[in-house]
Amino acid sequence: MDTNLLHGSLVRLTVEEPKVNAEAYALWNRDSEFMRLLDAEPAYPPSVKKLTELIQKDQEKDPPPFYLFAIHTLEGDRLVGYIGLDGDAFPHGELFVGIAIGEREAWGKGYGTDAMKVILRYAFKELNLRRVSLDTFEYNPRAIRSYEKAGFVHEGRAREFLYRDGRRWDLIFMGILREEWLAKDIS
Numbered sequence: 001m002d003t004n005l006l007h008g009s010l011v012r013l014t015v016e017e018p019k020v021n022a023e024a025y026a027l028w029n030r031d032s033e034f035m036r037l038l039d040a041e042p043a044y045p046p047s048v049k050k051l052t053e054l055i056q057k058d059q060e061k062d063p064p065p066f067y068l069f070a071i072h073t074l075e076g077d078r079l080v081g082y083i084g085l086d087g088d089a090f091p092h093g094e095l096f097v098g099i100a101i102g103e104r105e106a107w108g109k110g111y112g113t114d115a116m117k118v119i120l121r122y123a124f125k126e127l128n129l130r131r132v133s134l135d136t137f138e139y140n141p142r143a144i145r146s147y148e149k150a151g152f153v154h155e156g157r158a159r160e161f162l163y164r165d166g167r168r169w170d171l172i173f174m175g176i177l178r179e180e181w182l183a184k185d186i187s
Contacts, residue, residue, distance in 0.1 A: 005122060006069070008114040013069035013083065013122070018059060021070060022051035024079055028102030037140050038100050040162050040171075067122075071101070071115045080106040083115050085123055085132070093130030095123065108142065116150040124178050131177050137162060138170040151184045152176045 006013040026048045028034050035043040058066070066086030070079055081101035087094065097119060101112045123129045134152065136143045152174040160168035 005126060006118060007074070008118040009074075010109075010114040011071050011073055011080075011111050011118065013115065013118055014072055015068070016070045016079070018052050018055035019048075020079075021055050021068075021082065022048045024070075024102060025051050025082070028100070031102075031104065034100070034102060034104075036164065037137070037143070040137075067095075067127075069119070071099075071111060073106070073111060078103065078106070080111055081115065083119050085119065085127070087133075093128070095127070095129055095132060097123070097132050097134050099134075112143070113146045113149045116146065120150060120176065120181055124181050129178065131175055133173065133175040135171055135173050138172055139164065144172065144174075147174050150176075151181055153180070 026045065029045040032043040035045070055068075058068075066084050068082060068084040071081040071083055072079055080103040081099065083097065083099040085095040085097055087096040089095065097116070099112055099116060099119075101107055120132060123132050133155075134147065136147065138157075153176065154172065155175050156173045158171040158173075161171035162169045
């Protein structure tokens with residue numbers, strides 16, 4: 001068995017206690033730019049209490065509704081974000097991946113790309129998935145480049161999906177198949 005399954009070259013993925021996750025998420029959700037990159041919903045920061053309850057409830061389910069990991073830097077062991085796999089297509093070998101780097105000083109340092117490579121290794125080696133999908137907003141070119149570096153390909157878009165800052169933006173769909181991941185050897 002691969003003992004470094006959840007370690008990359010810059011980050012490691014861990015499972016945290018609900019309160020640790022909730023406190024970090026609540027702090028990051030105070031940053032409206034972070035929230036607008038993460039979600040199509042209006043920016044509204046939830047409380048630590050509410051987040052803790054939601055996370056505890058999900059962690060108590062068996063099997064869990066999703067695989068949620070905290071992203072820690074290898075250097076300094078800082079919690080900088082989270083990444084997870086979820087979706088209802090697991091019986092078909094497909095899950096959806098979501099990622100967020102919450103610490104602004106960690107943006108643009110390669111942590112997200114490294115974490116995505118680690119979660120893909122977990123998805124294809126440990127969960128035996130056939131495909132991993134994601135979506136992102138057209139106004140987030142940094143994320144799009146990161147996903148491409150991790151091996152994702154563009155699969156489509158929902159044109160003018162979101163209205164933000166006085167204009168319409170596309171929602172971009174990307175995915176990676178097991179064969180593509182193996183061929184690129186980006187694990």
